[in-house]
Amino acid sequence: MNSSHPTVIVGAGFTGLFTALHLRHQHDLRSIILIDPQERFVFKPMLYELLTGELPEDTVCPTYKELLKGSNISFVQDKVVTIDLQEKRLMLASDADYTYAHLVLAVGSVQGYLGTEGAQENAFAFRSRENAIALEHQLRDCLQRASQMANEAERRSLLAFAVVGAGPTGVEMAATLADLLPYWYAQLGGDMREIRIILINHGKTILAGDVNAGLQEDALHAFRTRTVPVELILGAGVKSVSANYLEYQPVDSTETQKLLTQTTIWTAGTALNPLIQSLKSQILADHLDKHGLPLVTPTLQLLDFPEVFAAGDCAGMQAQPLPALAQVAYQQGATIAHNLIALAKGATPNPAHVNLRGTLMKLGLNNGVANLFDKVQVTGKPGDLIRNATYLEMLPTPIHDFKATTEWLKEETFHHYHRPKLEPETPAK
Numbered sequence: 001m002n003s004s005h006p007t008v009i010v011g012a013g014f015t016g017l018f019t020a021l022h023l024r025h026q027h028d029l030r031s032i033i034l035i036d037p038q039e040r041f042v043f044k045p046m047l048y049e050l051l052t053g054e055l056p057e058d059t060v061c062p063t064y065k066e067l068l069k070g071s072n073i074s075f076v077q078d079k080v081v082t083i084d085l086q087e088k089r090l091m092l093a094s095d096a097d098y099t100y101a102h103l104v105l106a107v108g109s110v111q112g113y114l115g116t117e118g119a120q121e122n123a124f125a126f127r128s129r130e131n132a133i134a135l136e137h138q139l140r141d142c143l144q145r146a147s148q149m150a151n152e153a154e155r156r157s158l159l160a161f162a163v164v165g166a167g168p169t170g171v172e173m174a175a176t177l178a179d180l181l182p183y184w185y186a187q188l189g190g191d192m193r194e195i196r197i198i199l200i201n202h203g204k205t206i207l208a209g210d211v212n213a214g215l216q217e218d219a220l221h222a223f224r225t226r227t228v229p230v231e232l233i234l235g236a237g238v239k240s241v242s243a244n245y246l247e248y249q250p251v252d253s254t255e256t257q258k259l260l261t262q263t264t265i266w267t268a269g270t271a272l273n274p275l276i277q278s279l280k281s282q283i284l285a286d287h288l289d290k291h292g293l294p295l296v297t298p299t300l301q302l303l304d305f306p307e308v309f310a311a312g313d314c315a316g317m318q319a320q321p322l323p324a325l326a327q328v329a330y331q332q333g334a335t336i337a338h339n340l341i342a343l344a345k346g347a348t349p350n351p352a353h354v355n356l357r358g359t360l361m362k363l364g365l366n367n368g369v370a371n372l373f374d375k376v377q378v379t380g381k382p383g384d385l386i387r388n389a390t391y392l393e394m395l396p397t398p399i400h401d402f403k404a405t406t407e408w409l410k411e412e413t414f415h416h417y418h419r420p421k422l423e424p425e426t427p428a429k
């Protein structure tokens, strides 16, 4: 292996960024190239706060330029389009190419649509900064048009917001919108009681099979007690999504039903990153997991290419599968850095030990639940505070952490949001 070649990290999300930062924090002096097509890191667990305006953009999505200042890590804003694992070479969309000594694959996953007709074209995804901005624009536009709309049927379809998928993202999204949209609509002079938030899920229970499954009751309670209640359609598969409605079919029926809505938010399912998909021809079929993810050893190396590390949402653990979580990716990034240093010293790499530190969910504005080490549950405002404090502590650099905490405390102090109360129904005259 030519050690004059750099360590190349593909993807600067939780795994990739934290691998690079850990290498530098441990004074590893090798040449590091970090490649990502985006200009900004996305702190996905707090993407809701970008949508709601609870935290500023620079806190949730700081630029790599700011994060990597003074680190001597070369950041290349570009997309990797092919990798030749035998030749240890990769090509970028710009036609540039790199030969690496070590490679870290950290490209995450992409939104999946389960083959649902019209979903990719018409539904709103929620995984990136651009997604959050597009969704905010759509929500505000619907509320604005509804506030001016005399035609009741049209107004109702503008004010019906569908969220597909009751995994953690769908649940957090539905609960957050059920506080946020009435607040925004009231500011426009609209009647918040006309707003509907409808969560549709194929399974009959929410959060099924997820690490947050134990928080089901807390989520259901939150749905009942938001500014407007979240409506649930469970045991129903969405068949198609168009710009003005979606169609769904209850699992125990042959009839399709129509829900008139101009906003469908899609959170159901993930798919392989196309770059990982393109590696399939270079990896033995039995070295892929059942989802097609490349399997890695406990030390996070590809089975046939020990100079390549892979982790986070784009790798499968050979020993025991791990949930697709930021807290997993973040800890794996630290192990990869440690193992890259071990290899450079001729030492043996160590297995990754990931500790799941409980789970945290946003269940509305100023409302959350923290499940700490599966032993203690803290709900409501204190749960929300723990969630904020935990995530802000994880933010990438000490400087950024300090800035984010300051911003957040400011929001807290000035109570940016007061959840509006629903007025009792005025009797018809």
Ligand SMILES: Cc1cc2nc3c(=O)[nH]c(=O)nc-3n(C[C@H](O)[C@H](O)[C@H](O)COP(=O)(O)OP(=O)(O)OC[C@H]3O[C@@H](n4cnc5c(N)ncnc54)[C@H](O)[C@@H]3O)c2cc1C
Binding pocket: 010, 011, 012, 013, 014, 015, 016, 035, 036, 037, 038, 042, 044, 045, 046, 047, 078, 079, 080, 081, 106, 107, 108, 109, 126, 127, 169, 273, 275, 311, 312, 313, 314, 324, 325, 326, 327, 328, 329, 360
């Ligand atoms: C809305 C939302 C809320 C979430 N909430 C939580 C939570 O509360 N707690 C939790 O633990 N987890 C949460 N997650 C999951 C968590 O964000 C992911 O598990 C985590 O981001 C995975 O890290 P990663 O490094 O594998 O991928 P990512 O963080 O997704 O990073 C992948 C990076 O690779 C880049 N990339 C992609 N393709 C290429 C390419 N071809 N070339 C170069 N770069 C590329 C992308 O631009 C991206 O920056 C949430 C996810 C979402 C979407």
